[in-house]
Amino acid sequence: xYCNYLRQVLLSLFFLICFTGNAQNAFLSGTASRSxxxxxxxxQLTFTLNCEGQNFRSPDLSSFNVLSGPNRSSSISxxxxxxxxxxxxxxxxxxxxxxxxxxxxxxxxxxxxxxNSNIINLTIVKGNPQQNxxxxxxxxxxxxxxxxxxxxxxxxxxxxxxxxxxxEALTVTFKIYTNIQVNSYSVSKAPAFNxxxxxxIEVPNPPPMTMEVVDGIRYNTAVIKKAVLFPQQSGVxxxxxxxxECIARIRVKSQRMVDPFxxxxxxxxxxxxxxxQDVKYNARSQPIKINVRELPGTAPSTFSGAVGSLMFExxxxxxxxxxxxxxxxxxxxxxxxxxxxxxxxxVAFPEDLETYDxxxxxxxxxxxxxxxxxxxxxxLIIPRHEGDYEIxxxxxxxxxxxxxxxxxxxxxxxxxxxGKGSGNSNASxxxxxxxxQLLGRDIRYLKTEKQLFPSDGGxxxxxxxxxxxxxxxxxxxxxxxxxxxxxxFNAANSILVRSKKATSFAQKRLTVxxxxxxxxxxxxxxxxxxxxxxxxxxxKLTIPVSELSKENISEQLKSKSINDDxxxxxxxxxxxxxxAQYGGLDITTLSNKQYQDAIRIITDIEGGMKS
Numbered sequence: 001x002y003c004n005y006l007r008q009v010l011l012s013l014f015f016l017i018c019f020t021g022n023a024q025n026a027f028l029s030g031t032a033s034r035s036x037x038x039x040x041x042x043x044q045l046t047f048t049l050n051c052e053g054q055n056f057r058s059p060d061l062s063s064f065n066v067l068s069g070p071n072r073s074s075s076i077s078x079x080x081x082x083x084x085x086x087x088x089x090x091x092x093x094x095x096x097x098x099x100x101x102x103x104x105x106x107x108x109x110x111x112x113x114x115x116n117s118n119i120i121n122l123t124i125v126k127g128n129p130q131q132n133x134x135x136x137x138x139x140x141x142x143x144x145x146x147x148x149x150x151x152x153x154x155x156x157x158x159x160x161x162x163x164x165x166x167x168e169a170l171t172v173t174f175k176i177y178t179n180i181q182v183n184s185y186s187v188s189k190a191p192a193f194n195x196x197x198x199x200x201i202e203v204p205n206p207p208p209m210t211m212e213v214v215d216g217i218r219y220n221t222a223v224i225k226k227a228v229l230f231p232q233q234s235g236v237x238x239x240x241x242x243x244x245e246c247i248a249r250i251r252v253k254s255q256r257m258v259d260p261f262x263x264x265x266x267x268x269x270x271x272x273x274x275x276x277q278d279v280k281y282n283a284r285s286q287p288i289k290i291n292v293r294e295l296p297g298t299a300p301s302t303f304s305g306a307v308g309s310l311m312f313e314x315x316x317x318x319x320x321x322x323x324x325x326x327x328x329x330x331x332x333x334x335x336x337x338x339x340x341x342x343x344x345x346x347v348a349f350p351e352d353l354e355t356y357d358x359x360x361x362x363x364x365x366x367x368x369x370x371x372x373x374x375x376x377x378x379x380l381i382i383p384r385h386e387g388d389y390e391i392x393x394x395x396x397x398x399x400x401x402x403x404x405x406x407x408x409x410x411x412x413x414x415x416x417x418x419g420k421g422s423g424n425s426n427a428s429x430x431x432x433x434x435x436x437q438l439l440g441r442d443i444r445y446l447k448t449e450k451q452l453f454p455s456d457g458g459x460x461x462x463x464x465x466x467x468x469x470x471x472x473x474x475x476x477x478x479x480x481x482x483x484x485x486x487x488x489f490n491a492a493n494s495i496l497v498r499s500k501k502a503t504s505f506a507q508k509r510l511t512v513x514x515x516x517x518x519x520x521x522x523x524x525x526x527x528x529x530x531x532x533x534x535x536x537x538x539x540k541l542t543i544p545v546s547e548l549s550k551e552n553i554s555e556q557l558k559s560k561s562i563n564d565d566x567x568x569x570x571x572x573x574x575x576x577x578x579x580a581q582y583g584g585l586d587i588t589t590l591s592n593k594q595y596q597d598a599i600r601i602i603t604d605i606e607g608g609m610k611s
Contacts, residue, residue, distance in 0.1 A: 026051050026110040030103070030117040037095045038125055042067060042277075045091040045103065047117055053108040056089055059117075063101055065094040067247055067280045092247075092278045095124045148248055148281045151217075153178045155224070155244050155285040157191075160368070163291040166234050167307030167338050168401055169370035171201070173226045174242045174285060177212070177219040181249040183278060187224065189243035194593050195233055195292075197341060199366050201226040228370055230307075230338045231292040233518050233592070239288040246281045295399050300406055302345060306398035308337015308370075314394065314411035323421030327381040329414065333396065334374035339364060344377035345394040353389060353416075354382045357501055383418040390415050502539035506532045506602055513595055522591040523580075529591075529598050530577040533570065536602055540609075550574060562608045570601050 026049065033044035047056075047070075058070055069091030089106070103120040153176075160171045176185060207222040224242070231237055295307070310333055317328040331344045339362070349355050356379070364373035383389065393412035400407045509532035516525035538548055541556040550571045557567045576594055 026053070026113075026115050028053075028106065028108055028115045028117040030106060030120050032103075032120050032122060035121070036123045036125060039095050039098060042092060042094050045069075045093055045120070047089045047106045047108075049087040049108055049110070049115070051087070051110060053087060053110045053115065055109045057107045058089070058091070059104040059106050061091065061093065061103070063096060065096060065280070067092040067094055067278055069093075094280075095122075098124050098126055100124075148180065148250065148279065150283075152180050153182065153246060153248060153281060153283055155242055155283045157239060157242065157285040157288050159239070159288055159290070162289070163293065164231060165293050165295055165307065165399070165401065166231055167295070167305055167341070167399065169228050169230055169308070169336075169338065170290065171226065171228055171368050171370070172239055172288070174224045175221050176224055176244065176246075176283070177214060177221045178248075179217065179219050183247045183249055185224075185244050185246040185283075187242065188245040188282070189241075190225070191240040191242050192593070192596075193227070193229060193239065194596060195237040196229040196231055196239075196596075197338070197599070198230070199228045199340065199364075199371060201228060201366050201368065226368075228366055229290075230341065231290065232514060232596075234292045234294040237290045237292055239290060241285045241287050243285075244283045246283055247278050248281050249276050249278050251276050296404065297406065299399075300397050300408060302395045302408060303397040303399070303406060304343045304345075306333070306337060306342040306396075307401065308335060308339070308398065309400060309402060310335035310337050310339075310342070310398045310407075312396040312398075312409040312411065314414075316414045316416070319415060320417045320419070321383065322419045323384060323386055324382060325421070327383070327416060329379040329381055329391065331377045331394075331396075331411075332374060333377075336370050336372045337398070337401075339371055339373060339375050342375055342398070345396045347379065347394055348392050349379075349381070350389050350391070352383065352385050352387070353391075354384055356380045357504070381416075383416065386418045386420045388415070388417050502536050503602065503606055505539060506536040509535065510595065510598055510602075513598075517591050517595060525591045525595065526577045526580045529594055530574060533574050533577070533598060533601075537570075540605075557605065560609055562605055566601065566604045566608060569597065570605065573597050573601055 028047055028049045030045070030047045033046075037043050047058075056070065056072075070089040071091075073088045073090070095101075101122045101124060103122065105116040105119055107114055107116045109115070155174060155176050158173045158175065164170050174191075176182075203223050203226055207224065209220045209222050212219055212221045224244070229239070312331070312333055314329070314331045317330070321327055329347070333339065333342050333344075344358065359378045359380070361376040361378070362373070363375075364371050391412060391414040393410050395408050395410045397406055397408045399405070509528050513525045513528035513532065516522070516528060534548060537543060537553045537556075541553065541560075543552060543556060554567050554571060557570070558564075573594060580591070580594070
């Protein structure tokens with residue numbers, strides 16, 4: 001009871017001290033465990049605050065390999081009734097190159113005031129090769145010398161199937177396995193998934209650790225990454241390795257005393273006379289081969305690559321309408337499969353029905369079973385003239401994985417009865433061909449009239465012809481204004497249509513490129529990929545072909561708030577295609593990578609513009 005009371009008193013006094021005058025007396029000091037460090041040698045960098053603070057901001061440490069940190073710790077001391085507190089942030093670093101380096105100030109907030117640390121000067125000298133080998137810990141041999149190897153820390157790629165059809169989904173899971181303490185890890189190299197269309201499955205962050213037994217050994221394991229893959233070509237495809245950079249904590253014995261009897265192997269004495277060290281270890285999964293089979297049989301002409309267990313339906317929101325009143329034709333593809341790549345069947349609309357680019361809606365759920373959900377494609381139709389119209393039936397074809405055959409589903413035909421519209425606001429757009437013919441006869445009748453003056457012999461002034469000529473200037477001005485506005489509207493509408501169709505045009509070219517790659521025509525595939533990228537930029541950004549350049553495209557994309565990484569990947573992909581066509585690169589191995597990169601780049605830019 002007395003102890004609890006004393007603890008409360010001490011805590012109260014401590015908080016009283018911390019929150020009175022801390023901002024005025026607070027200081028943040030930075031120290032290095034040594035001022036001269038060899039290349040590859042590990043050392044400790046510590047920033048200590050003499051009170052409580054928040055929002056610690058570390059200095060620029062890009063000249064070092066950060067093995068661990070910032071590791072936060074705090075302490076409270078009471079000496080002769082004097083209370084003090086300290087807060088420390090520790091880094092374990094490794095020097096990269098020789099030279100005299102300055103570590104800039106770190107900063108932290110104390111009661112709303114920013115406190116900066118001192119600058120730390122270091123001298124980096126040439127490392128001893130033997131010393132570097134013992135401390136660098138980035139290679140396999142070095143890791144083994146520290147007791148870390150692929151038996152106690154490794155990454156494994158796990159697949160749910162190794163043989164699939166082209167377009168069939170498979171799931172890959174990357175997991176880390178360890179039976180030693182791992183303080184942190186990060187993905188240093190993610191797999192590229194060349195030849196696959198991939199969709200990430202969301203995993204918790206941070207991932208939960210579970211227990212798993214592998215070859216009789218118990219490991220702690222966590223899922224790092226999980227994805228659904230759809231192979232885009234037949235043959236043997238490889239899932240590239242994932243590489244992790246791990247910071248592991250190992251126990252080291254003190255070198256200052258000899259232990260001939262092994263008594264200090266006990267954990268108690270090890271802690272007392274030894275210590276721990278954080279070391280870096282690179283773990284890498286093994287590549288996995290996937291056998292991708294061609295779809296059996298001959299695909300119907302209506303097949304566009306959809307694979308899975310899918311359903312198809314179509315609906316027309318109304319069959320009876322009036323001139324200039326919109327009608328919606330909606331297609332829905334749903335089920336499980338490569339829905340992201342499924343496209344609507346071609347529709348042959350009658351010429352007198354005005355149509356716009358379809359509105360595409362996607363509702364997917366990605367999990368271990370694959371991709372499930374629906375995709376809708378909705379066309380807006382505006383009939384301009386009265387009459388009876390028929391939209392021919394459409395056919396959607398997919399390959400059914402369960403039945404092992406192509407399945408075609410038809411919908412339609414769709415009949416629309418268009419009545420005459422009401423009002424005069426749209427009279428010009430809803431005039432029928434018969435009205436135009438009648439108007440033509442009226443004009444010819446006026447021209448063939450022999451009497452230019454009134455038959456009653458009156459004067460020209462005040463006659464209907466006089467008023468007609470008087471109104472002609474006003475009619476001409478009004479007509480000019482209308483023509484100018486209509487021309488501007490048509491030009492803007494043309495630009496808008498080009499911009500909206502940019503993605504579909506690029507997808508068609510990339511589809512052709514994919515077929516050329518499968519046929520082994522890699523040079524032609526590069527040409528189609530390049531045309532797809534240049535054409536997409538011209539249409540989406542409304543840049544005339546004569547003004548197309550990488551610099552111009554970069555500026556336009558920046559103005560659309562596209563991130564620098566996507567812009568750089570776009571220009572690099574174009575440059576690689578040009579070098580492949582004219583620079584003698586190994587186009588056989590590069591063509592599929594550039595094809596996948598082009599698809600991802602256009603998808604990322606399109607998503608960035610919509611966000």
